[in-house]
Amino acid sequence: MSQRWSRKKSRLPLAGLLFILVVTFMILFNERSIQQIHHHAASHTQNLREPSTFDFVKPNVPRINYLGAHGFCFEKNAEVLDRFSKCNSTKEYSGKKIGWVDPFEDHPGQVTKEEQKCDVFSGKWVFDNSSSYPLHKESQCPYMSDQLACQKHGRKDLEYQHWRWQPHACNLKRWNAIEMWEKLRGKRLMFVGDSLNRGQWISMVCLLQSVIPRDKQSMSPNAHLTIFRAEDYNATVEFLWAPLLVESNSDDPVNHRLSERIIRPDSVLKHASKWQHADILIFNTYLWWRQDSVKLRWSSEEKGSCEEVKSAEGMEMAMDSWGDWVANNVDPNKKRVFFVTMSPTHQWSREWNPGSEGNCYGEKKPIEEESYWGSGSDIPTMRMVKRVLERLGPKVSVINITQLSEYRKDGHPSVYRKFWEPLNEDRLKNPASYSDCTHWCVPGVPDVWNQLLFHFL
Structure with missing residues (x-):
């Protein structure tokens, strides 16, 4: 023993x-x-901007609250921003930036433009008066938006519906609704972004709905997430209102005209909770950043405390937070992600017709000069977006609509749309003063954006 x-x-x-x-x-x-x-992480964040003197914030991290000495913790989301959110105080900008790392970064640092024999984004508009154009009829789409239904609201010249995009060195894949539905069988296709992306979504629904029996299709009521469903294909074509990609006080799909725009620059989690299960995602953002400044409400800051930056800086933070989500959540073998570049405006006719003082009102033909570039497309912003997309490599495919849409000064609703506010007598005497030179008539330019998407799918 x-x-x-x-x-x-x-x-x-x-x-x-x-x-x-x-x-x-x-x-x-x-x-x-x-x-x-x-x-x-430092080597990546140092490459974001030089010199690297910023305080980098990891985005898309739920807030953690610790309960005293017991060591228990639970997740609690920061105050959700809505149209009633206000900045109780605005501090000087702290200089914080978004820092993110792709944990599976094994791809070349370049934007994915798909394997193709020619650049389908370089070409010209060709007038096509054949029976195949337009690709769908405005009056035959029950889901058409009054904001985009130019023929319904009095536009008599219908040539804008008959222009076909022709790449220089090849042909764009011809649209086929049945083939598109087969690609979508059992899947969720979701557009995420602002009213321009909503216009592309409406175009896609109108392109697709005609081959589905009426009793086999349905549309959910207009909301933050609106869903068109095709029963026979077990597929949906959806639109998620998220004009700034990150959480903001403008996330209400109807009541978002606010004097003070507040964003949470380090979080897309609110919107991502709705888009994360989609199989094919089409993102855009740009138009809502075309203003002087934006207020920041960091996730770590106390309720009501804001900082203020120029909108271009705010957009860069939003793109980095979105890029972080894509980097950490997208397997390109299982989920397709597309980013649609900026949609140009045509506010100043002197840019294509020197000496004139109008805008898109009355325009009936595209611009023919291939080198044309208007002030409605911002090159520094495009470079910033390219930087983010290059870091994501094959996780994101780019639909470059900017140059081809630049030519289409004739494609906007102008005065041929429903206006939600009464027009006074002075404005009615000057149609150019209330022309919409930002959105696009449907059928029209957005149909070509969807043809490009179809081409890559």
Whole structure:
């Protein structure tokens, strides 16, 4: 008995020594791993901007509240921004930026433009008066928006419906609604963004709905997320209102005309909770950043405390937060993500007709000069967006609508749409003063954006 006890006792120091060595090794290994992670993150964030003197914030992180000394913790989302949110105080901008790392970054640093023999984004508009154009009829689409139904609201010249996009060195894949539905069978196709992306969504629904029996299709009521469903294909074509991509006080799809725009620059989680399960995602953002400034409400800041930056800076933060979500949540083998570049406006006719003082009102033909570039498309913004997309590599495909849409000064609703506010007598005498030169008539230019999407799918 005493011998057995003495043998056990003699082994304890050796076992203790081995335990200490193992623990020491694990501590050193973990410290080294953490240093490597920090070094890896730092090397990426330093590449975001030079010089690297900013305080970088990790985006899309739910807030964690710790309950006293017990050590228990639970997740609690920051105050949700809505149209009633206000800035109780506005501090000087702290200089914080969004820092993110793609944990699976093994792709070349370039924007994915799909494997193609020619650049389908470089070409010209060709008038096509054949029976196949337009690709759908405005009057035959029950889901048409009054904001885009130009023929319904009095436009007599219908040539805008008959222009076909022709790439220089190849042909764009011809639209086929049945083939598109087969690509969507059992899937969710979701457009996410602003009213221009909603216009593309309406175009897609109008292009697709005619081949579905009326009793086999349905549309949910207009809301934050609006869904068109095709029963026979077990498929949906959806639109999610998220004009700034990140959470904001403008996320109400109807009541979003606010004097003070507030965003949560480090979080897309509110919207991502709705888009994360879609199979094919089409994002856009740009128009709502065309203003002087925007207020920031960081997730870590107390309720009502804001900072203010120029809108271009705010958009860059939003794109980085969106990029972080894509980097950490998208497997391109399972989910397709597209980003639609900026849609140009045609507010100043002097840009294509020197000496004139109008806008898109009365325009009936596209611009023929291939080098044309108007003030409605901002090159610094395009470079910033390109930087984010390049970091995401094959996780995002680009639908470059900007140059081809620049030519279509004739494609806007102008005065041929429903206006939600009464027009006074002075404005009615000057149609150019209330022309919509931002959105697009449907059928029209957005149908070509969807043809490009179909081409890549």
